[in-house]
């Protein structure tokens with residue numbers, strides 16, 4: 001199976017490198033600057049599971065002409081439109097496109113562009129970043145890739161994908177309800193991102209502040225109510241566990257959106273928070289804290305662009 005990983009950043013670079021390390025046929029679609037740096041230094045991973053430097057197969061958009069069997073999409077949401085144009089020559093009749101972006105809007109966008117049948121559900125759980133030397137730093141041992149057909153069916157193609165991904169040194173998990181996995185990932189990540197961005201700190205700092213735990217609980221409840229109004233079926237045991245993991249006073253956590261904000265990078269505010277606020281408005285769910293987060297992130301984006 002020929003695999004194209006689009007973007008060799010924190011997530012695509014990490015998971016793509018682990019697949020390549022397992023001997024799979026992986027090429028990375030990169031832009032000129034990243035291509036130059038990767039040719040010079042290799043793709044470097046610093047990880048609790050073992051460091052790794054690869055000489056990756058690199059392609060730039062103008063070099064794509066043949067279809068790939070699997071395209072793993074790992075760009076930020078604001079780079080999606082350009083990435084879709086770039087990958088078009090690599091999308092054939094049988095190509096599976098598996099996005100691992102956070103949020104949900106990108107799924108409808110991809111379906112509209114490439115057709116529903118080509119899109120496979122995917123998400124990743126990892127805490128990773130690019131450092132100053134453009135190395136990928138995995139900050140905790142978590143490295144889960146979850147995927148499945150949106151129909152929940154165990155089709156031959158998804159089983160083939162599963163056999164392949166299981167060969168890599170990652171936690172690969174085939175799901176018969178990837179839609180639910182996406183809701184629950186969004187619940188956790190939007191709550192975490194909102195708490196960190198609104199309070200400008202990690203979860204342990206918020207927990208140590210007056211009313212911190214109540215704030216985390218209130219934001220989580222707003223996100224949950226919004227997702228339930230949008231179609232998510234609450235699983236109380238799961239949601240209780242997610243909330244508990246956000247409220248660990250001795251385990252500081254941050255989201256990738258917060259780390260990007262602190263580094264002055266562009267952020268996925270619309271995909272992660274704005275989309276929720278729009279859904280809440282549509283379903284008349286009161287979300288004062290989420291709305292305040294959304295306003296704050298827009299103010300921050302204006303300041304960043306000034």
Ligand SMILES: NC(=O)C1=CN([C@@H]2O[C@H](COP(=O)(O)OP(=O)(O)OC[C@H]3O[C@@H](n4cnc5c(N)ncnc54)[C@H](OP(=O)(O)O)[C@@H]3O)[C@@H](O)[C@H]2O)C=CC1
Nearest residue numbers: 007009010011029030031075079083101102126127128256
């Ligand atoms: N980092 C994390 O811990 C986690 C992130 N996520 C989600 O994963 C998704 C990806 O995030 P992450 O990996 O952190 O992002 P990064 O910014 O680290 O990586 C994205 C990469 O995409 C590249 N890119 C953008 N457009 C193109 C293009 N047209 N062609 C080729 N390459 C392109 C960028 O390259 P260039 O250098 O050229 O700009 C960049 O290297 C996001 O939705 C994020 O929310 C999910 C779980 C955890």
Ligand SMILES: CC(C)(CO)C(=O)C(=O)O
Nearest residue numbers: 124125126189255256257
């Ligand atoms: C939920 C979390 C923290 C881990 O996968 C994440 O997705 C992010 O930081 O963007």
